[in-house]
Amino acid sequence: MTSPNIPSKSVNTWIYLDEDEPAGTGYTSFNSCYQSLVHNQVYASTDMLFICFFTVVPDGKGFYTIEIGNKNAVHADGSTTQQYLEYTIFDAKAQNAGIKILATLNYNDDNLAQIFSGNQQQWPAQVTNFASNVKNYLQTMLINGLDIDWEGAFSTNISQAQFAMLFKAIRSAFNTNSTYMYLTMCPAEVGNLDVTTVNTCFDLITLQNYSGFTFPTDYTGIGIMPQLLGYGAKFESNQQTANQANAEALAGFSYNNQQYIYNNIGQWRLNSGNYIYEQSQQILLYQLAYKKAGGVFNDGAIVARVNNPLLANLIIRSGDVIDAVQATCTGSFNGNPGTLALLQHGGNGGGSNAININTGDVITQVSGYTGTWYGWNVVVQLTIKTKAGQVYGPFGTMNNVTNKTAFSYTAQQNQCIAAFNGSTIQVPTVQGTMTLVVAELSVSYAQVPVGELQPA
Template sequence: MKNSQFPYGINAWIFLNEDEPPKTNYNNPDSCFQSLIKYNVYNSVSSLGIAFFEVVPATKGTTIKIGDSSHPGGLTNQDYLNSVLKDARQVNPNIKFLTTMVYSGDNTLASIFSSGGNEQEEATNFATNLVAYLKETGMNGLDVDWEGDVSTRMTQSQFKILFSTIRLVFDKQPVKYYLSFTPAWPTNSIDYSTVNNAFDFVSPQFYDGMPLYEFISAGISPEKIGYGAQFEPGNAAPNSSAQQVWSEVFDGFTSNGGSYDYQDIFMWRFNSGNFQFEQAQFMILNQLANPLPSNAFDDTPIVGAAGNPNITQMTIRSGDVLDAIQTVNTGTGPYNTGTQGNNKGVFTLLQHGGNSGVAKTIDIPLNDPIVAISGYTDVWYGWQCVSQITLTGKSGASYGPFGTMSDSVMQTPFKQSAEAGQSLVAFKGSTITVPLANGSYTEVIASLNAVFAKPFVAQEINEKTLSM
């Protein structure tokens, strides 16, 4: 990537029909929907595609509405939509919302056109009503999931008329409205010049197995291409972790001798039966794309979204002082199964600190988690930093010490211990940039606090406990 910021952001879908864990509803504290709020997952989202909207009759022509589905406690999809729009905005005032259109059944975008009707008039009426809906709800655009019935029932001519008309009506508005195209595969019903002229970005569903070159060969401009990702069970690389997806998109791609950056990443989805894994991987992916703007770090929200899984591996860089830490957490709960079907969700968090010192990787058994860290802070060549740490497992196993404390003064000991039933799940702290003898600079750990918690496993609940 020439720029760490994707022009159209790091995006995700949410499917309102599904409640996870089963029998919870939107308002249950353990639900996948509340996790997005509690752990500030929405802060990592540029655009949220809300699935699935349907085409329905209007006073004049057709418009859209959220699809129907009932939920425990008597709630409806419309209730869920209202809550998502309100709650996500409170977490992230800059978030954008896209109406993701249904791809199967009789209420897809293809149903805008009637047999023998005036197709341009039908497209214009729909586009006008669509803008009215977006204005009323405060949503920001239309996302087209292109597969299934919509791709077989709409003709290429209708495709051109509809999306060219929507673009024209969108561009007449005083605010920006977005058109997103998310095809599962190329089809003959796509008018590719319209894709390139009308849509802001295109995020192929690469997790369905269709390679990039097939979309470009079909006629989609490489300048429009984003990346469709998925972290659901059964997926193979590169959809097994945030780092795998990042390795795919970081360098962009080449096409016909040209080099291109991906325009966005779009992830399906926030609330499957693997929702703890999905939400946490999405947050890690966002940090990879948009590095922390300050020297402070806090892995607590990511690990919380993952269900507070134990740290099972740490890479520690140290010399005179503690240069850097990086953790790998492994979750085993039913909503954190990863993608490989082994009932384990593995999270590699980002490194905090620089690349000086000597790296040492330690493996920590799941059944013997870390329950205490101890060490020293001091002043090293005038810099306040953490000079040494030692980790202690539940069994008494000791790891370290890491950091020799050479050339340090004013050594101050510290110890942080878990309460009964808790273990080490994350760190928060800060780094500081220091000069090296060769004239270059590096970061070292300036402050460090352990986060202890009990692994959280969301449970099914009795519907009688739910309330509106």
């Protein structure tokens, strides 16, 4: 296979291994951002996983190679960052055999420039050995390619000639591998890109569209093939929703009087302090991009693995019908009190309704209606009741709904409702786009721990 090997369609994302969320957790903590990726099958909604950040280091033989940054740093669970890398590769591939994993190179100023720090006559040998070392390292680690974070001073710290020399050597080394190895880039600015090298050696250029100063015309204007360009979304800090990112990718851009859509989307990232939102939107983006009918969810299976911590908060999105549900539980994790935040199930339509369950109270009944909404059979209303008599809802106006059917789930004595399970379905909006709503809903029950119940 020759380069460029541009994916026909992909939904991709970055993960940053130096960060632990929530604070005080480690990779192996049940309620960590990393285990959330596993519990909720987020890797199954990912085509390319870019792992951040790798750095250029001496190989001990007078040349250079790469390794994961801060590889010996020890995290809260006792794992090193190198172990985080190994865990991530294993978990991603175990969940999604077809996933492509790429190492994202840090944009430190001298990461690449140091390769050219010697006499110019030494550059070819330095570049050739670096390319070979990178290829061998990635192959050993079961990583499928290299991704370049191209921004700031890093984008001008090597010349166009050095860029061409380096990445042609990397592509040549990659082409000696028995399976295809990818070379990709996520630029915020043009810098000293060499156009010919980009067009012949790189497989995907995911623009940092979210930067506010990165535009496709910056790249097509210097001759980079429009087909190479991917759309860069950002779910960190709630900057975008999946619906917005997908709509902007489909809107695309113009070049030479021709309209192009972005067939490939990458989003920053999966594991910031807002990881629950980021991971939920990753799944939703994948469903929207691939026009998936919807998906199933089973929070009951997740909470059961940690003895059913109590539901403490709910967010229900609703308009005419129930757009999404999301729960947060409180309990003991690794012997320490903490929270287990579960993902949003459904789309971003409707309004957000937050429910906070009082300490000592538990949810004992979930009731509502299913019905037909513009031809779609969905959950159209929800009401939540607690043992202490608190009533939340009803949520969902049921406007434009026909064929309503009531349902109710009630916990037995000394039990509570511990989690939601169900499915979502993709439906069209009046704006002509697509979103997801809740199609089916059921619950899981659990015994209330002694001492948790309020007196009746």
